Structures are given as C-alpha cells and as structure tokens.
C-alpha cells in the first residue's frame with residue numbers, strides 16, 4: 249500500500265473519530281442516579297413512601313437542597329413514572345394534600361406538583377425547576393400543613409401574589425406564570441421544599 253493511501257486512511261480515521269466524539273458530546277445524557285431510578289421503579293402504579301420529619305434519616309434528607317432536571321431527564325421514562333407516583337401519593341384518599349415536592353418521596357430533584365385551585369377542574373400540575381422570580385410585598389396569613397410534618401399545622405405569612413418561572417414538563421421550554429391567593433401559598437410552600445425549607449421554619453404559630 250502506498251504511503252499517500254496510508255496517510256489518507258489515517259486522516260479518514262481521525263475525522264471519523266472526531267465526528268464520533270462530537271456526536272457524543274452533543275447528546276446530553278440523563279442524570280437520574282441508580283438510587284433514584286430504583287426508588288421510582290420499585291412499585292409502579294402505587295403511591296410512594298412519604299418521607300417525614302419524625303424519621304431521623306428522612307428529616308436530614310428533607311433539609312437538603314434539590315438538584316435541577318435536564319431536558320434529557322424529563323424525556324427519560326423515570327420522569328413520567330415519578331409524576332404518576334407523586335400524583336398517587338398526594339391524592340391518597342387516606343392522606344390527601346394540595347401539593348407535593350419530589351424530596352417528600354425521597355427524590356432530591358426540583359419537581360413539584362401543585363393543585364391549581366385557580367383553574368377550572370382544579371387540576372394537579374407539575375413544575376420542573378420552578379423558581380419564584382417575584383413575591384409581592386402584600387402578604388396574607390394562613391394555616392398550612394405538610395405531608396412530611398404529620399399531625400401539625402401552623403400559621404404562615406406568605407406573599408399574596410407570586411411569579412413562578414419553570415421548564416415546561418414536556419417541551420422543557422422556559423415559561424412563567426403569575427399566581428394569586430391560596431394557589432400562590434401552595435407554590436411558595438412547595439418551592440421552599442426544594443431548598444430544604446419547611447413551613448414550620450416560618451410559622452408564626454404552631455399547633
């Protein structure tokens with residue numbers, strides 16, 4: 249084989265290698281950990297175990313900040329299953345809530361479900377990487393409870409109006425919404441969970 253042919257083959261091989269490397273670096277892979285996948289997949293079609301502050305290990309976990317989701321994460325089957333199971337957990341007739349955050353089921357990710365009392369049919373909606381970008385100075389005081397704080401209620405001062413930005417749970421498109429009233433309280437309560445904050449930290453009275 250001639251030297252020029254060898255050079256040509258070497259060039260082709262290098263080019264192919266570079267194309268392969270660039271393809272790999274372009275396709276972001278999901279970031280679900282094996283532990284998270286195991287927990288989400290342990291019993292499809294059922295509610296998840298609620299992590300509560302009366303369990304020492306759960307309590308430490310509930311105080312950790314949650315990690316954001318990538319677009320690849322929401323396209324992964326684990327995300328769909330997590331949403332289904334969070335919904336089953338928060339709508340459990342024996343222990344119903346009006347919102348739930350992923351850390352409450354042992355998943356340290358920035359996902360919350362909020363019951364939209366401000367919409368017809370009052371659906372539960374999921375928000376990925378939610379962030380409050382505006383909190384009104386005007387506040388309202390109201391009673392709150394939490395699925396992770398059994399047998400307790402507390403009065404908390406919250407903003408009357410908030411703006412939440414989030415990634416759309418299907419398209420990952422960045423969106424925002426302005427929310428008022430009781431639904432705004434739920435958003436503030438659930439998004440607090442993502443930084444490890446519980447309503448009992450803010451409550452003026454507890455009983």
Ligand SMILES: [Zn+2]
Nearest residue numbers: 393394395396
């Ligand atoms: Zn809560």
